[in-house]
Amino acid sequence: xxxxxxxxxxxxxxxxxxxxxxxxxxxxxxxxxxxxxxxxxxxxxxxxxxxxxxxxxxxxxxxxxxxxxxxxxxxxxxxxxxxxxxxxxxxxxxxxxxxxxxxxxxxxxxxxxxxxxxxxxxxxxxxxxxxxxxxxxxxxxxxxxxxxxxxxxxxxxxxxxxxxxxxxxxxxxxxxxxxxxxxxxxxxxxxxxxxxxxxxxxxxxxxxxxxxxxxxxxxxxxxxxxxxxxxxxxxxxxxxxxxxxxxxxxxxxxxxxxxxxxxxxxxxxxxxxxxxxxxxxxxxxxxxxxxxxxxxxxxxxxxxxxxxxxxxxxxxxxxxxxxxxxxxxxx
Amino acid sequence: xxxxxxxxxxxxxxxxxxxxxxxxxxxxxxxxxxxxxxxxxxxxxxxxxxxxxxxxxxxxxxxxxxxxxxxxxxxxxxxxxxxxxxxxxxxxxxxxxxxxxxxxxxxxxxxxxxxxxxxxxxxxxxxxxxxxxxxxxxxxxxxxxxxxxxxxxxxxxxxxxxxxxxxxxxxxxxxxxxxxxxxxxxxxxxxxxxxxxxxxxxxxxxxxxxxxxxxxxxxxxxxxxxxxxxxxxxxxxxxxxxxxxxxxxxxx
Numbered sequence: 085x086x087x088x089x090x091x092x093x094x095x096x097x098x099x100x101x102x103x104x105x106x107x108x109x110x111x112x113x114x115x116x117x118x119x120x121x122x123x124x125x126x127x128x129x130x131x132x133x134x135x136x137x138x139x140x141x142x143x144x145x146x147x148x149x150x151x152x153x154x155x156x157x158x159x160x161x162x163x164x165x166x167x168x169x170x171x172x173x174x175x176x177x178x179x180x181x182x183x184x185x186x187x188x189x190x191x192x193x194x195x196x197x198x199x200x201x202x203x204x205x206x207x208x209x210x211x212x213x214x215x216x217x218x219x220x221x222x223x224x225x226x227x228x229x230x231x232x233x234x235x236x237x238x239x240x241x242x243x244x245x246x247x248x249x250x251x252x253x254x255x256x257x258x259x260x261x262x263x264x265x266x267x268x269x270x271x272x273x274x275x276x277x278x279x280x281x282x283x284x285x286x287x288x289x290x291x292x293x294x295x296x297x298x299x300x301x302x303x304x305x306x307x308x309x310x311x312x313x314x315x316x317x318x319x320x321x322x323x324x325x326x327x328x329x330x331x332x333x334x335x336x337x338x339x340x341x342x343x344x345x346x347x348x349x350x351x352x353x354x355x356x357x358x359x360x361x362x363x364x365x366x367x368x369x370x371x372x373x374x375x376x377x378x379x380x381x382x383x384x385x386x387x388x389x390x391x392x393x394x395x396x397x398x399x400x401x402x403x404x405x406x407x408x409x410x411x412x413x414x415x
Numbered sequence: 416x417x418x419x420x421x422x423x424x425x426x427x428x429x430x431x432x433x434x435x436x437x438x439x440x441x442x443x444x445x446x447x448x449x450x451x452x453x454x455x456x457x458x459x460x461x462x463x464x465x466x467x468x469x470x471x472x473x474x475x476x477x478x479x480x481x482x483x484x485x486x487x488x489x490x491x492x493x494x495x496x497x498x499x500x501x502x503x504x505x506x507x508x509x510x511x512x513x514x515x516x517x518x519x520x521x522x523x524x525x526x527x528x529x530x531x532x533x534x535x536x537x538x539x540x541x542x543x544x545x546x547x548x549x550x551x552x553x554x555x556x557x558x559x560x561x562x563x564x565x566x567x568x569x570x571x572x573x574x575x576x577x578x579x580x581x582x583x584x585x586x587x588x589x590x591x592x593x594x595x596x597x598x599x600x601x602x603x604x605x606x607x608x609x610x611x612x613x614x615x616x617x618x619x620x621x622x623x624x625x626x627x628x629x630x631x632x633x634x635x636x637x638x639x640x641x642x643x644x645x646x647x648x649x650x651x652x653x654x655x656x657x658x659x660x661x662x663x664x665x666x667x
Contacts, residue, residue: 153444160658160667173457392448398566
């Protein structure tokens, strides 16, 4: 999802009996539903995993501003422009609270950003796809933010207090984002033949990446099991994907869109939609850096950071001068 | 020129200036020096779009030809835009963006304050709603002029260059033409020249604090308010208007 393939450092989940006394006490607190706070003792692997997960999530919010920001200057009406600006601004705000939540674990925002720029930290694979038409902005809100909500609502109950509280705020805004995306698609679906074609074309491109974004199937996911034991992941990738699929297929049909999966079928017995095979090679390829936009996204972030260095230095220098003057005045 | 025509022109000047500046600020999304400034820039853009929408919606009603805010924003060519030249200047570096904003905000606060007393109730209402936002914009842009001016040697040089470069576009804010005179006489608008001294005082005070030198009086470019723009506006509109032009008649 926004945090994909988070490495927990675990080869398999250890049973309570196998854990050291401290780790066992920690696991028992988690099992009892106690929230872990910044100053509480925690295993180093739990702390490191959370830093990876929360910082990946924060980076996804910040990098995610780029594909949608790409259409702010070209939004088709003033109202759409205002809504999109507000939406992208919210994403930046989410990045800020998440960096703050990660900072409670003893890592600075600058360090996290340096890791992103050095290619050491990841962000969601989904933002390595391009926004080629206005309908892509609709698809990101509807499909991608829709998937994000499904993943993030449970995280409001995760074991780490600062992360859980940040997610409460994030989730409230994400549901507005999803509605704005769907509303863009609805206007296109009711529009001219060209607008309908624009909607279908974008949907064709976003469907599979959005379906894959919850991460690989449960059977291939060692780290998921450890994260679930720690309650920093509450549902498995396949469960989250199923929820998204069941929610999204009827919405696509309502919009008059054709789902680009010939194997998509309703299963009367289970009461769920079933999808055809996902191209996991593509998923891993994009994560490893060969998606259509990986290089551009990272380059854009690094450029913004480097171009802004003199501004940040000036702000620090000015604050120091001002503090020095205050000291002289006080003396 | 009749009073209705003059009012239409006047509302376009207010609306287009807010819109074009918002459009420029939107170009910064995801590219600001620090996330907090990305958010603040987007916030300023949002406020300005809100102001533009109110002015342009009213302009469309005054014109009475069925043009709404979007038809005015997306289906006029450059020569029909009435924004001041200052706001269409490119973003440049962060200091250039701040200087443009600072000059405009220092004017906008005073213009909106004057328009709060307009004899046209709708104008007074829009100005009243927008003034609080404009005051905050001015606080922020003035604050950055000071931080960059009185920051490092590099930031001072960049801030001074930006202040000097854009100076030539400030005179237009205070130059009156027939439209301004008609509206000032009827009490709907104000005499632009009357804002010059208070604007200059405010600007100089901030430049002083920023250890920057106020530019010497020089030649002032003008023409935006009458529809004669710099080359920059055409590109800005080509980008902004693309969808409406490529898919005529669509509902979005």
